[in-house]
Amino acid sequence: MKVAWVLVAAILGSAMSFIDSTAVNVSLPVLQREMHATAGQTQWVIEGYALFLSALILLGGALGDLYGQRLVFAVGIALFAAASLGCALAPNIAWLIAARCVQGIGGALATPGSLSLISAAYSGDARGRAIGLWSGFSALTSAAGPIIGGWLTQSFSWRYVFLINLPIAAVVLLILLFHVAESRDETADRRVDVGGATLATVGLGLLVYGLIEMNAGRVPPFAVAAVIGGFATLVAFVLFERRTPDPMMRCDLFAVRNFSVSNVYTFLLYAALGGSLYFVPFVLINVHHYTPTAAGAALLPFIAIMVAASRWSGGLVGRVGPRLPMLFGALLAGLGFVAYAVPGTDGSYWTTFFPAATILGLGGALFVAPLTTTVMNSVGVEHAGVASGINNAVARTAGLIGVAVLGIVATGAPTYLDGFRGAMLGSALLAFAAAAVAAKGFASAR
Numbered sequence: 001m002k003v004a005w006v007l008v009a010a011i012l013g014s015a016m017s018f019i020d021s022t023a024v025n026v027s028l029p030v031l032q033r034e035m036h037a038t039a040g041q042t043q044w045v046i047e048g049y050a051l052f053l054s055a056l057i058l059l060g061g062a063l064g065d066l067y068g069q070r071l072v073f074a075v076g077i078a079l080f081a082a083a084s085l086g087c088a089l090a091p092n093i094a095w096l097i098a099a100r101c102v103q104g105i106g107g108a109l110a111t112p113g114s115l116s117l118i119s120a121a122y123s124g125d126a127r128g129r130a131i132g133l134w135s136g137f138s139a140l141t142s143a144a145g146p147i148i149g150g151w152l153t154q155s156f157s158w159r160y161v162f163l164i165n166l167p168i169a170a171v172v173l174l175i176l177l178f179h180v181a182e183s184r185d186e187t188a189d190r191r192v193d194v195g196g197a198t199l200a201t202v203g204l205g206l207l208v209y210g211l212i213e214m215n216a217g218r219v220p221p222f223a224v225a226a227v228i229g230g231f232a233t234l235v236a237f238v239l240f241e242r243r244t245p246d247p248m249m250r251c252d253l254f255a256v257r258n259f260s261v262s263n264v265y266t267f268l269l270y271a272a273l274g275g276s277l278y279f280v281p282f283v284l285i286n287v288h289h290y291t292p293t294a295a296g297a298a299l300l301p302f303i304a305i306m307v308a309a310s311r312w313s314g315g316l317v318g319r320v321g322p323r324l325p326m327l328f329g330a331l332l333a334g335l336g337f338v339a340y341a342v343p344g345t346d347g348s349y350w351t352t353f354f355p356a357a358t359i360l361g362l363g364g365a366l367f368v369a370p371l372t373t374t375v376m377n378s379v380g381v382e383h384a385g386v387a388s389g390i391n392n393a394v395a396r397t398a399g400l401i402g403v404a405v406l407g408i409v410a411t412g413a414p415t416y417l418d419g420f421r422g423a424m425l426g427s428a429l430l431a432f433a434a435a436a437v438a439a440k441g442f443a444s445a446r
Contacts, residue, residue: 005179023149052104061112076109081169150296203233211404261441274399305361329367334431336360
């Protein structure tokens with residue numbers, strides 16, 4: 001097997017997901033106007049994708065172990081590409097939301113496979129270098145996503161944001177077909193946790209549906225019932241996972257203090273990040289009249305600082321322990337959200353949103369890499385993959401719920417600017433809560 005081809009396929013396959021997740025946000029204000037969509041329908045463009053990705057990503061990893069990493073990765077890429085074409089051709093908002101849901105299923109199958117293919121192809125120091133290269137390209141594609149999305153939306157159409165996935169998917173599938181051998185875990189349990197996947201999807205779906213229906217200050221009885229039903233179903237999911245012999249989520253790992261604290265911290269902080277950054281393009285384009293390209297570039301300081309500092313911050317846990325970097329990272333993130341809430345309707349980018357993006361980036365530089373390191377260090381090597389998968393699922397679920405909850409705040413205000421400020425202050429409170437969790441939950445020593 002030509003391992004270099006494996007790395008290229010993994011990087012390109014991940015790039016589709018990373019570019020899509022950041023580029024689509026920038027196109028939403030234009031998409032909403034052209035589709036004549038409501039605020040709730042526009043939220044579902046993001047939430048439909050995130051729902052199925054969050055609920056099924058652990059199942060996707062298990063299917064790869066069982067049926068073969070290359071096969072499941074290829075199926076995920078093909079499904080993601082087909083759904084991308086469906087998004088680009090969508091005649092109405094309902095069609096677009098449905099296609100985004102299918103995209104989420106494809107992403108859940110493909111996302112775990114990229115690192116699994118690398119792990120199977122490389123060993124020792126070479127594996128570490130390959131994963132580092134994959135991480136670097138992932139960060140670059142995440143940074144480029146908003147600019148690509150803004151430029152395509154402004155110069156052509158928001159539909160091109162989805163069409164760019166097709167040539168990338170074609171190249172990945174050709175590489176998988178001709179240059180990558182199959183790999184699977186022969187010791188993997190032969191049963192698939194269909195029950196757990198169903199409960200997670202239904203529970204999250206009901207919860208998010210109910211929260212989105214509470215937009216604009218409404219509290220209809222069916223929305224309250226959906227939220228209650230969603231919580232009840234998620235409780236049933238946890239109970240089911242504790243008792244099933246082949247769970248997609250290993251509940252016993254939460255008995256490890258650092259692992260459980262890390263995931264509470266992840267949920268609070270990524271709910272703030274995912275929920276707040278959803279609204280930034282709207283206020284930039286609709287209130288401050290930025291072009292889509294400029295709105296996409298406005299987040300560059302946030303991403304660039306995190307990328308530049310990731311190598312340095314990754315070693316902080318080994319030197320000072322997890323408490324300090326995670327505490328100060330969350331505090332800085334909270335201050336960044338407060339800074340986003342300050343600007344009015346005028347002023348240059350450099351005096352309004354640049355300081356906020358910079359402060360938020362400094363906070364992210366302190367908590368992103370140390371959080372991953374803490375999660376991986378909290379369990380044995382034999383459970384590292386499962387622990388990483390659970391933390392990834394928690395982060396994506398947090399963003400899913402964050403958009404829905406902060407959407408209630410944003411749409412319930414008299415003006416969009418007031419709503420945006422409320423969402424940012426809500427995000428700041430979540431970040432400060434994460435700081436409190438870090439201060440109380442993590443040991444100060446290494």
